[in-house]
Amino acid sequence: MLEQTGKGIKRYFKDNLGILIALIGMVVFLYIWPKTHATFLTPNNIFNVLRQSASNLMLACGMTMVIILGGIDLSVGSIIAMSGVFAAGAVVWHGMPEIVGLLLGILSGLLFGLFNGFMISMTKIPPFIVTLASMNIAKGIAQVYSGGKPIRCMTDAWKFLGAGYVGPIPTPVVTMFIVFVVSVLFLNRTRIGRHIYAVGGNETAARFSGISISKVKFVVFAFSGLMAGLAGVTIASRLYSGTCTSGDGAEMDAIAAVVVGGTSMAGGSGRLGGTLIGVLIIGILNNGLNLMGINSNWQYIVKGVVILAAVYIDFIRNNKKAA
Amino acid sequence: MSEYLLEMKGISKSFPGVKALQNVNYQLKAGEIHALLGENGAGKSTLIKVLGGIYHPEEGSIFIDGNEVSINGVNDARDNGISIIHQELVLVPRMTVAENIFLGREPKGAFGVDKIKMTADAQKMLDNFNVGVDADMEIADLTIAKQQMVEIVKAISFNCRILVMDEPTSSIAEKEVNALFDIMRDLTSRGVGIIYISHKMSEIFEVCDRVTVLRDGTYVDTCEVAQTNRDHLVSLMVGRELDKYYVRDHVASKDVVLKCTHINDGKKLHSRVKDVSFELHRGEILGFSGLVGAGRSETMQCIFGLTKGSKGEIELEGKKVNIRNAVDAMKLGIAMVPEDRKLEGLYHVQSVRFNSTIEVLHEFINHFYVNLGREIEITQEYIDKMHTKTPSQEQTVTNLSGGNQQKVMIGRWMATHPKVLILDEPTRGVDVGAKAEIYEIMNELTKQGVSIIMISSELPEIINMSDRVYVMYEGNVTGCIDQKDISQESIMHLATLETTGGTTNA
Numbered sequence: 001m002l003e004q005t006g007k008g009i010k011r012y013f014k015d016n017l018g019i020l021i022a023l024i025g026m027v028v029f030l031y032i033w034p035k036t037h038a039t040f041l042t043p044n045n046i047f048n049v050l051r052q053s054a055s056n057l058m059l060a061c062g063m064t065m066v067i068i069l070g071g072i073d074l075s076v077g078s079i080i081a082m083s084g085v086f087a088a089g090a091v092v093w094h095g096m097p098e099i100v101g102l103l104l105g106i107l108s109g110l111l112f113g114l115f116n117g118f119m120i121s122m123t124k125i126p127p128f129i130v131t132l133a134s135m136n137i138a139k140g141i142a143q144v145y146s147g148g149k150p151i152r153c154m155t156d157a158w159k160f161l162g163a164g165y166v167g168p169i170p171t172p173v174v175t176m177f178i179v180f181v182v183s184v185l186f187l188n189r190t191r192i193g194r195h196i197y198a199v200g201g202n203e204t205a206a207r208f209s210g211i212s213i214s215k216v217k218f219v220v221f222a223f224s225g226l227m228a229g230l231a232g233v234t235i236a237s238r239l240y241s242g243t244c245t246s247g248d249g250a251e252m253d254a255i256a257a258v259v260v261g262g263t264s265m266a267g268g269s270g271r272l273g274g275t276l277i278g279v280l281i282i283g284i285l286n287n288g289l290n291l292m293g294i295n296s297n298w299q300y301i302v303k304g305v306v307i308l309a310a311v312y313i314d315f316i317r318n319n320k321k322a323a
Numbered sequence: 324m325s326e327y328l329l330e331m332k333g334i335s336k337s338f339p340g341v342k343a344l345q346n347v348n349y350q351l352k353a354g355e356i357h358a359l360l361g362e363n364g365a366g367k368s369t370l371i372k373v374l375g376g377i378y379h380p381e382e383g384s385i386f387i388d389g390n391e392v393s394i395n396g397v398n399d400a401r402d403n404g405i406s407i408i409h410q411e412l413v414l415v416p417r418m419t420v421a422e423n424i425f426l427g428r429e430p431k432g433a434f435g436v437d438k439i440k441m442t443a444d445a446q447k448m449l450d451n452f453n454v455g456v457d458a459d460m461e462i463a464d465l466t467i468a469k470q471q472m473v474e475i476v477k478a479i480s481f482n483c484r485i486l487v488m489d490e491p492t493s494s495i496a497e498k499e500v501n502a503l504f505d506i507m508r509d510l511t512s513r514g515v516g517i518i519y520i521s522h523k524m525s526e527i528f529e530v531c532d533r534v535t536v537l538r539d540g541t542y543v544d545t546c547e548v549a550q551t552n553r554d555h556l557v558s559l560m561v562g563r564e565l566d567k568y569y570v571r572d573h574v575a576s577k578d579v580v581l582k583c584t585h586i587n588d589g590k591k592l593h594s595r596v597k598d599v600s601f602e603l604h605r606g607e608i609l610g611f612s613g614l615v616g617a618g619r620s621e622t623m624q625c626i627f628g629l630t631k632g633s634k635g636e637i638e639l640e641g642k643k644v645n646i647r648n649a650v651d652a653m654k655l656g657i658a659m660v661p662e663d664r665k666l667e668g669l670y671h672v673q674s675v676r677f678n679s680t681i682e683v684l685h686e687f688i689n690h691f692y693v694n695l696g697r698e699i700e701i702t703q704e705y706i707d708k709m710h711t712k713t714p715s716q717e718q719t720v721t722n723l724s725g726g727n728q729q730k731v732m733i734g735r736w737m738a739t740h741p742k743v744l745i746l747d748e749p750t751r752g753v754d755v756g757a758k759a760e761i762y763e764i765m766n767e768l769t770k771q772g773v774s775i776i777m778i779s780s781e782l783p784e785i786i787n788m789s790d791r792v793y794v795m796y797e798g799n800v801t802g803c804i805d806q807k808d809i810s811q812e813s814i815m816h817l818a819t820l821e822t823t824g825g826t827t828n829a
Binding site: 190191198207209212266268 | 628629649650652653659661667669670671672673677681682684685688691693
């Protein structure tokens with residue numbers, strides 16, 4: 001057993017060598033660079049990076065499974081907005097306890113995920129189209145419900161989930177850790193996890209294998225929705241308000257993290273371990289560019305180039321391996 | 324003027340870690356059909372890709388009509404009169420035959436393409452070869468064989484003089500094969516040289532003039548077909564004498580394991596399974612023969628629970644069973660290795676291990692606990708039983724040869740410990756050595772009491788391996804032949820029999 005674990009760790013490093021080097025390179029660079037040397041590797045900043053990456057990791061865990069399945073989920077950004085305003089609205093406007101409001105927010109995300117899953121598994125409409133539609137619907141619901149304005153909520157109980165601490169560790173970092181472990185167990189240690197790889201790898205073969213394709217799709221998209229709900233209330237808590245713009249572009253960061261992490265858009269292969277590194281790369285990139293004082297407009301360009309470079313390096317490596 | 328239309332001399336090509344071709348020679352005369360024979364991985368496709376300008380050889384030269392040519396790309400090949408018809412057809416399915424033939428060089432009229440002229444020209448070409456296809460039909464509505472003929476006509480329209488055909492008969496029925504051969508002979512009478520790649524010995528003896536054998540990327544020999552025989556060719560390919568090719572020494576019992584009555588796929592339109600009844604005995608190999616499209620695979624899919632709305636009664640070991648989906652079928656001890664392993668079987672990007680154990684996950688995954696040791700054990704058990712050649716269990720399954728992929732597939736289903744094993748085209752795209760091994764395994768399984776249903780379009784396989792044969796025609800069983808009466812004639816008679824006594828045509 002111990003030997004197997006050792007092999008697993010070795011393989012992890014080998015499989016993710018390219019992006020690990022990129023990650024370490026970024027850390028070294030930011031540590032050496034005069035402008036960021038003093039601030040980057042302080043515990044404060046490290047927790048800051050992790051706190052900001054937490055919601056992306058939650059989304060990316062769901063997204064990894066969706067992409068392994070050969071699909072895509074564009075609706076997660078809008079679900080963040082919707083679950084955030086629902087949670088805040090329930091507390092501020094309806095006087096519900098904070099915990100109930102937050103749970104309602106998460107539940108709304110799950111419901112949307114179930115809706116996506118139902119449509120995709122029952123109607124055979126491609127996931128891109130279904131989630132493109134539900135992206136608009138969720139965003140619309142968030143705007144109608146909130147009237148387009150942030151719903152502010154400042155109580156300590158509200159702030160705990162996104163801005164609080166468990167001991168010395170920020171709460172979202174703890175949540176993120178739990179979500180990651182649960183996702184890994186689910187994807188790698190259950191039969192349905194294997195079935196996700198099978199359906200994504202070859203749907204026709206999965207049918208001949210007797211795998212219930214609609215069940216697998218349903219579960220995966222529901223999980224992605226649940227993760228988006230959780231990320232939504234975490235962000236709403238961190239920002240002290242439910243805002244209908246809070247999840248803008250979040251789906252793209254999640255997809256970027258998954259792809260940088262080595263999951264193939266063609267489906268059938270990919271690992272959450274890679275996704276974790278992808279999330280950290282994107283998190284450190286955002287943080288580093290801020291610390292370096294780079295104009296936020298330029299940040300988009302840098303981010304785009306880094307994503308392309310990371311994926312391209314991996315692409316070359318894999319092609320070499322295959323030949 | 325050289326004696327040869329095409330001459331390839333001393334061709335060598337290597338890939339990282341493999342010498343795909345070493346000093347290979349090949350000569351083609353005008354007007355001959357020259358077979359290229361070899362097991363999978365022998366270098367046939369690599370040689371063809373060199374000829375087609377897809378690969379560039381490190382050494383060697385190519386002569387056409389005695390003049391050295393350099394083929395650096397697909398266009399060079401075409402300009403030199405070389406056309407390759409690949410196993411996977413590259414016609415556009417939702418365009419007409421004429422549009423496909425003239426794709427990229429449509430005759431221009433006053434308003435864009437002159438469709439009338441195009442269709443008329445295409446029809447002329449088709450009639451020239453008696454293809455029997457209308458130029459304005461859509462490709463998708465043609466049979467695979469007809470599509471192949473359209474490909475040939477298209478190739479000829481490029482003034483092709485060297486035609487390469489890569490396993491053209493792998494997915495077409497016997498009757499159509501003959502029509503294809505007629506066209507090939509017609510071509511050679513016009514001076515075209517044909518390079519013919521096939522695994523089917525019978526075809527080589529029927530249609531080819533000479534045969535060149537490759538083994539492990541090296542040139543072995545070239546023989547006149549008239550002066551050689553099957554055993555000699557096989558020994559050249561395999562590099563040793565295969566003492567027994569078809570192994571069959573089991574004794575089937577008379578107990579009925581599986582009895583299916585009035586199986587119907589329940590489809591009102593395009594029904595492929597109309598009324599199929601049959602019995603399977605314990606420990607026998609039951610052949611299912613018939614033309615492609617006779618509904619054999621579809622029948623098995625109904626039994627395996629893959630066709631929603633299918634009707635009919637199934638009795639397993641005397642008990643009536645209800646199979647609603649594939650999981651039900653597996654629980655009852657029925658397993659099915661599908662026909663097209665690329666499309667219906669393999670998880671290409673995954674490892675041999677993943678592919679071997681996907682049906683038996685419950686044996687080692689339980690409540691977030693994966694017993695990796697057990698998974699490795701199961702995988703190894705079937706690698707050993709099937710003699711699968713793979714460098715490791717982690718090897719990506721796509722990197723194995725066709726024969727070894729097929730062994731992984733059969734092993735995957737064996738792991739479910741079936742009582743009834745349905746094998747749909749078990750040796751398609753599998754080389755000779757692996758074929759013999761698969762036959763041996765089938766024989767071994769029947770001795771252990773497994774009952775096998777084998778669907779096959781290869782008559783020699785049906786004739787030599789089956790205890791009994793059911794023959795189907797257009798969704799109906801037209802008859803059952805006992806072992807002593809199995810022959811090519813008896814099967815073909817039933818395979819083309821229009822109606823049957825006693826069965827109702829829905």
